[in-house]
Amino acid sequence: MHSDSSSSRSSSPDMVGMHLPDHLNSVSSTQNMLLQKMTSEHLSRHGEKTSPGGSKYKLKKQVTEQEIQHLRLKINGRERKRMHDLNLAMDGLREVMPYAHGPSVRKLSKIATLLLARNYILMLNSSLDEMKRLVGEIYGGHHSAFHCGTVSGHSGNPAHQVHPLLGSALSSSTSSSIGTTLPGLTSIRAPHSLMKSAPAAPLQLGSGFQHWAGLPCPCAICQVPPPPHIPISSAGMTRLTSENKDVMK
DNA sequence: TAGGCCATCTGGTCCT
DNA sequence: AGGACCAGATGGCCTA
Numbered sequence: 001m002h003s004d005s006s007s008s009r010s011s012s013p014d015m016v017g018m019h020l021p022d023h024l025n026s027v028s029s030t031q032n033m034l035l036q037k038m039t040s041e042h043l044s045r046h047g048e049k050t051s052p053g054g055s056k057y058k059l060k061k062q063v064t065e066q067e068i069q070h071l072r073l074k075i076n077g078r079e080r081k082r083m084h085d086l087n088l089a090m091d092g093l094r095e096v097m098p099y100a101h102g103p104s105v106r107k108l109s110k111i112a113t114l115l116l117a118r119n120y121i122l123m124l125n126s127s128l129d130e131m132k133r134l135v136g137e138i139y140g141g142h143h144s145a146f147h148c149g150t151v152s153g154h155s156g157n158p159a160h161q162v163h164p165l166l167g168s169a170l171s172s173s174t175s176s177s178i179g180t181t182l183p184g185l186t187s188i189r190a191p192h193s194l195m196k197s198a199p200a201a202p203l204q205l206g207s208g209f210q211h212w213a214g215l216p217c218p219c220a221i222c223q224v225p226p227p228p229h230i231p232i233s234s235a236g237m238t239r240l241t242s243e244n245k246d247v248m249k
Numbered sequence: 250t251a252g253g254c255c256a257t258c259t260g261g262t263c264c265t
Numbered sequence: 266a267g268g269a270c271c272a273g274a275t276g277g278c279c280t281a
Contacts, residue, residue, distance in 0.1 A: 076258060078268070083256070109254065 093117055 094113050095101065097120060108116065 072259085075268090079259085079270090080257070082269075087256090111254090 090110055090113055094108055097108070097113065097116055099105075099108060099116065
């Protein structure tokens with residue numbers, strides 16, 4: 001499972017490529033059994049007799065089975081495509097994460113990608129707030145260049161972490177922790193158990209993780225992020241966090 | 250070999 | 266009715 005398609009597992013796009021003809025042939029015996037089971041259940045549910053003698057019924061049953069099989073394959077194909085699209089989006093997310101990509105670096109798992117993305121966004125928000133604050137200081141309080149900025153949060157916190165992009169000219173407080181600006185990022189976690197890291201760097205976010213100077217690892221595995229600003233109320237996130245609790249123990 | 254991660258199938262639910 | 270979305274089940278692959 002690498003960041004590219006070099007995974008040994010048959011990846012989804014390949015399966016998409018085969019779309020229907022090959023896939024029809026590739027239906028496994030188990031799937032056939034399930035299909036037959038489903039078909040027979042469907043037929044019995046709809047009161048269609050499979051009387052051994054009646055040719056009319058027999059013909060009708062065959063047509064129905066074929067239709068059902070075709071419908072099932074169609075639905076499966078749609079679902080497969082949907083999941084492939086989701087995986088493509090996940091790949092796109094991985095590409096913009098501060099995580100090295102390459103054949104020698106394992107691909108982030110889905111859960112790790114989502115958690116890393118969340119913490120990354122939080123960190124960027126914090127940096128943005130800090131930039132606003134500094135610009136406001138430079139140009140004089142209320143005449144900030146970002147003066148229309150309404151990002152909630154920590155603009156008044158003097159202990160903000162300075163983003164490396166600001167350079168040392170703006171601040172020398174690189175030793176301060178982002179944990180002070182992101183309440184959710186205070187506790188440093190145990191090594192990246194979620195990461196499929198290279199054996200050479202077991203305690204890093206993969207061997208190629210690009211840590212920024214002065215910033216702690218933004219990865220979700222290093223941090224325990226309670227929700228500071230972002231409301232996490234959906235059932236999906238609830239499920240996610242509950243899973244994470246298990247993973248992060 | 251156990252556990253993690255993933256792809257796929259499947260049935261249910263909701264929406265258009 | 267058909268499609269999208271979701272979650273559970275299942276089995277395969279990989280790694281420690």
